Amino acid sequence: MILFLASRPVTAPPVRPAAPVRSTRRVRPVCPARRVRPPGFRFLAPYRRLFSVPGTRAFTAANLLARLPMGMLSVSAVLMIAATRGSYALAGAVTATGLAATALVGPLTARLIDRHGQACIAVPATVFAVLGSLSLLLCIRCHAPTWTLFASYAATATTPNTGGMSRARWAHLFRDDPAARHTANSFEQAADELCFMLGPVLATFLCTALFPEAGTLVAAACFLTGVLLFAAQRRTEPPIAARAPGHSGSRARSRTPLRLPGLPPLLLTFLATGAIFGSLEVVTVAYADDHGARSAAGAMLALQAAGSCAAGLLYGLLPPTTGPAHHLRRFRRCVGAMAALMLLPLLAARTGSLTALTCALLLAGMATAPTMVTGMGLIQSRTPAARLNEGMTLSVTALLAGIATGSAAGGYAVDYAVPAAAAALACVLALLTTRPPR
Structure with a gap:
């Protein structure tokens, strides 16, 4: 018996865990640390929410580049014609002709965009409008007859409504969120004001500091580049509404908004x-x-x-x-x-x-x-x-x-x-x- 007890390994007796000491102090659960934003930037949360959607930053930046020339083209044309032909009356008449042509052709271009998609129509329409601006520049440089100025600037009437295309994308992305659409429309209007505020200043600087045709060249290049980049963002482009005969949607399609x-x-x-x-x-x-x-x-x-x-x-x-x-x-x-x-x-x-x-x-x-x-x-x-x-x-x-x-x-x-x-x-x-x- 003694030999048997001596042959067993000596182990310490198991230690029972002590009962937890109850405390009257309430312990808060540990939460992961949150990044505290400064109070001055919290009001920008609706706009951060807009641009958190994938693709919105890309098409917005491209559209701003395409929209800036809208405030440059007319001013550049006036300064270019007045500097070379010496007549503000002629410059005003040419730009007024382009404005009237845009008022007539613009809704037709937008109707084609609704029917066939933004990328399919906006790119060729922009190319045609840019060719009209370049034609005006060449006619002035080559001292072409006066009627060619009116014809060239009238060709810019196919200029697509870049602001409207951007608003259409926001309306499609947030079709079930009225608050986000409201914020997006406010941003788009602020962008319009910004472009029409900076556009004439930039055009005046280019035409007076460099040469009279500089404003038109820069505006045409920015316009074409911006529309090409904007059209390349296909994942945010609104889908084309399907035509179903006898359906109310097809009747709405054929009915003019007027x-x-x-x-x-x-x-x-x-x-x-x-x-x-x-x-x-x-x-x-x-x-x-x-x-x-x-x-x-x-x-x-x-x-x-x-x-x-x-x-x-x-x-x-x-x-x-x-x-x-x-x-x-x-x-x-x-x-x-x-x-x-x-x-x-x-x-x-x-x-x-x-x-x-x-x-x-x-x-x-x-x-x-x-x-x-x-x-x-x-x-x-x-x-x-x-x-x-x-x-x-x-x-x-x-x-x-x-x-x-x-x-x-x-x-x-x-x-x-x-x-x-x-x-x-x-x-x-x-x-x-x-x-x-x-």
Whole structure:
């Protein structure tokens, strides 16, 4: 027995774990560390959400490159023709011809884009428009007859609506998210204001610092490159609506947006809004020239566009509308605010102070982008998806026609009462003609 016990290995007795000591202090679970964003950047969360979707950054950057020449081409053409032919009247007539041709051909180009896709139509249309700009340049360099200038610039009418194509992509990507579409439309309007603010400044610098044709060359190169890059982003391109005979979608496809209920009154309001832009630009240049500060007119108009750009970005942070009636009510309020703020330049001009007028233009511009964003949202809500590009191009056509009319009226009267009257007309049209759709 002793030998048996001696042969067993000696092991320590098992130690029972001690009972846990209960504490009255509450222990919080350990969570992974979160990156705390500065408070000043939290308001950008809706815009970060937009560009977190794959492909959105690529097509937005390409579209901005293609959209910047929209504010350069007309100014470059005016400076190029005036420098070589010595006539601003001829330059204005040539650009007016191109504007009228774009108003006629633009909706047809957009209809083809809706039917056959953005990449299929936008690229050849852009190539044809760029060839028209280069033809204008060659006609000026070779001292061709005057009628060739009109024919060449009229060929640029096939220019596709790059802003409308970008909005169509946002509408497709966030078709089930009204808040994201609202933010995207606000961003697009701010981008429009930014391009039309920087485009004329860049065109003027190129045409005066280098040579008269430099603005047209750079604008044509940027336009063609931007559209090619934009068309290459196929995964975000809206699909082509299928044609089904006897289906309501096919009937909507064959029906022009001009016959859609509620759309013509909106286009009339856009026409009056375009008259504000056209007359405001001409009257500001004339007013600054009359006070011996013509070079300051560009900076004054740039501040007006900057106010609109900032207001557009801030407007995108507001919650979207909850229904058609609420959306229409907000549009009327925005148009009313634009009409009220457009009285500020009229009052400031009476003081004779350029500083006061510049501040008034900055404040007046803050109502522009919210009005355009809400109006474009109404256009999208009342236009079938199969005709979305055509519907938005019709709104741009109405704006262009209004700009031409406002420019003529502003040049004739040379008074800030013209844009104020146009804003009042837009407000009356929005209140009396627009109705919620049934």
